[in-house]
Amino acid sequence: xxxxxxxxxxxxxxxxxxxxxxxxxxxxxxxxxxxxxxxxxxxxxxxxxxxxxxxxxxxxxxxxxxxxxxxxxxxxxxxxxxxxxxxxxxxxxxxxxxxxxxxxxxxxxxxxxxxxxxxxxxxxxxxxxxxxx
Amino acid sequence: xxxxxxxxxxxxxxxxxxxxxxxxxxxxxxxxxxxxxxxxxxxxxxxxxxxxxxxxxxxxxxxxxxxxxxxxxxxxxxxxxxxxxxxxxxxxxxxxxxxxxxxxxxxxxxxxxxxxxxxxxxxxxxxxxxxxx
Numbered sequence: 001x002x003x004x005x006x007x008x009x010x011x012x013x014x015x016x017x018x019x020x021x022x023x024x025x026x027x028x029x030x031x032x033x034x035x036x037x038x039x040x041x042x043x044x045x046x047x048x049x050x051x052x053x054x055x056x057x058x059x060x061x062x063x064x065x066x067x068x069x070x071x072x073x074x075x076x077x078x079x080x081x082x083x084x085x086x087x088x089x090x091x092x093x094x095x096x097x098x099x100x101x102x103x104x105x106x107x108x109x110x111x112x113x114x115x116x117x118x119x120x121x122x123x124x125x126x127x128x129x130x131x132x133x
Numbered sequence: 134x135x136x137x138x139x140x141x142x143x144x145x146x147x148x149x150x151x152x153x154x155x156x157x158x159x160x161x162x163x164x165x166x167x168x169x170x171x172x173x174x175x176x177x178x179x180x181x182x183x184x185x186x187x188x189x190x191x192x193x194x195x196x197x198x199x200x201x202x203x204x205x206x207x208x209x210x211x212x213x214x215x216x217x218x219x220x221x222x223x224x225x226x227x228x229x230x231x232x233x234x235x236x237x238x239x240x241x242x243x244x245x246x247x248x249x250x251x252x253x254x255x256x257x258x259x260x261x262x263x264x265x266x
Binding site: 020021022023024025026027028029030031032054055056057058059060061064065087089090091093094095096 | 190
């Protein structure tokens with residue numbers, strides 16, 4: 001499937017509450033949020049997708065994301081399955097990760113895992129966003 | 134003043150609500166939070182300060198922070214003064230930024246700016262954390 005990152009990010013609203021994770025050289029910030037009401041801005045560095053909520057802001061340079069990867073894993077605590085989407089930069093490092101957010105460990109909202117699986121089927125386990133039009 | 138980063142982070146509770154900002158190669162996540170109830174973990178990568186809240190998690194590899202810088206600036210929108218603390222890595226890049234969080238643009242909680250100024254006087258505008266004991 002050929003798709004832009006913009007289209008994919010908007011489809012991510014179907015995933016419900018996500019745990020967004022951004023990591024720098026020393027710090028990790030993780031925030032619970034639904035991806036919704038994105039707005040866009042062309043900046044010198046690239047085309048940004050942006051989201052403003054009461055308690056958080058999120059910005060993504062879409063031009064800097066070269067690959068998107070669906071990844072199942074095992075939780076560090078609780079022995080349950082995690083469902084992540086990794087947004088990889090030109091070095092193959094995750095510039096952004098989005099995990100399906102559980103309530104109690106391992107308890108997902110009904111339909112949430114299915115929505116993740118549907119996106120994985122549509123886009124493929126690893127895919128490269130098409131350049132924006 | 135000789136201080137460890139742990140001591141400084143705990144003193145940051147006096148700053149009230151902060152806007153914590155972590156930036157990767159492509160993404161920026163900003164979350165409003167007070168730095169409080171930190172707990173610590175020794176991991177192979179370094180000594181981590183950690184914070185868990187309802188809607189966010191925060192982790193900082195304290196060994197990777199080489200310098201701390203107090204920085205006044207001007208807001209992008211609204212023409213008011215911003216008060217930040219930059220936690221710089223070994224390349225001098227901000228691995229974490231913490232801005233005093235305003236309510237309405239430029240409106241800080243009484244005492245908040247003074248608390249930032251007090252810390253700046255105590256620690257100095259730019260200072261290097263002492264290695265943890």
